[in-house]
Amino acid sequence: MAQGVCVVQEEKTVSAAPKLAQRVIKKYPNRRLYDTDTSAYITLAEVKQLVMEHQNLVVRDAKTGEDITRSILLQIILEEEAGGAPLFTEAVLSNIIRVYGHAMQGFMGSYLEKNVQLFTDMQTKLAEQSQSITPEIWAQFMSAQSPMMQGLMGNYAEQSRSMFTQMQEKMQQQTEQMLGVLGLKR
Incomplete structure (x- = not known):
C-alpha cells in the first residue's frame, strides 16, 4: 500500500x-x-x-x-x-542612452516595462473585442469620437500619468535624501 x-x-x-x-x-x-x-x-x-x-x-x-x-x-x-x-526613432534611442547611469535609470526601466504591458493588455482587449465587429463598426470604433476608444485610451493615459507621477515623487524623495546627506535641506 x-x-x-x-x-x-x-x-x-x-x-x-x-x-x-x-x-x-x-x-x-x-x-x-x-x-x-x-x-x-x-x-x-x-x-x-x-x-x-x-x-x-x-x-x-x-x-x-x-x-x-x-x-x-x-x-x-x-x-x-x-x-x-x-x-524606435533615433530621438527615442538617444534618450534611452542618456538615462543610463542617471539616478532615474531604475525608474525608467520599470516605467517603460509597465507602459509596454499596458499597451499590450489594451491591444489584447481590442483583438478580443474585434472578432465580432463588422468593418463599418470597426471604422466607427477606431474614430477618435468613439466612446469605447476614448475609454480605452483614457484608461491607458490615466495609468501612464499615474506611473509618471509616482516616478516624479520618487525622484523628489531621492533628491531630498541626497540634499539631506550633503547637509543642504530645503
Whole structure:
C-alpha cells in the first residue's frame, strides 16, 4: 500500500515539472544556438518565434553557463530595428542612452516595462473585442469620437500619468535624501 502512494506522488511531481521548466537554449562559441528540448540547432528567428509564443526560455553560454538571455533578446530587437519599419526613432534611442547611469535609470526601466504591458493588455482587449465587429463598426470604433476608444485610451493615459507621477515623487524623495546627506535641506 505504501508503494502505491509513493508512485502517485512521483507521478504528480513529474507532471507538474514541465509547467515550471524553462526551455534552455545553449549558445556555442561558433554563434550557433542549440535547443535542448528538441536536441537541434535553431536560428535567432526561431528563438524570436518562441518568444512570440510566450515560451518560458533562458539562453545560456554553453561554455560558462552564464545567462545571456538579455543579450539574445537585444540581438533580436536589433535585427527587427534594422529591417522594415523601426519601432524606435533615433530621438527615442538617444534618450534611452542618456538615462543610463542617471539616478532615474531604475525608474525608467520599470516605467517603460509597465507602459509596454499596458499597451499590450489594451491591444489584447481590442483583438478580443474585434472578432465580432463588422468593418463599418470597426471604422466607427477606431474614430477618435468613439466612446469605447476614448475609454480605452483614457484608461491607458490615466495609468501612464499615474506611473509618471509616482516616478516624479520618487525622484523628489531621492533628491531630498541626497540634499539631506550633503547637509543642504530645503
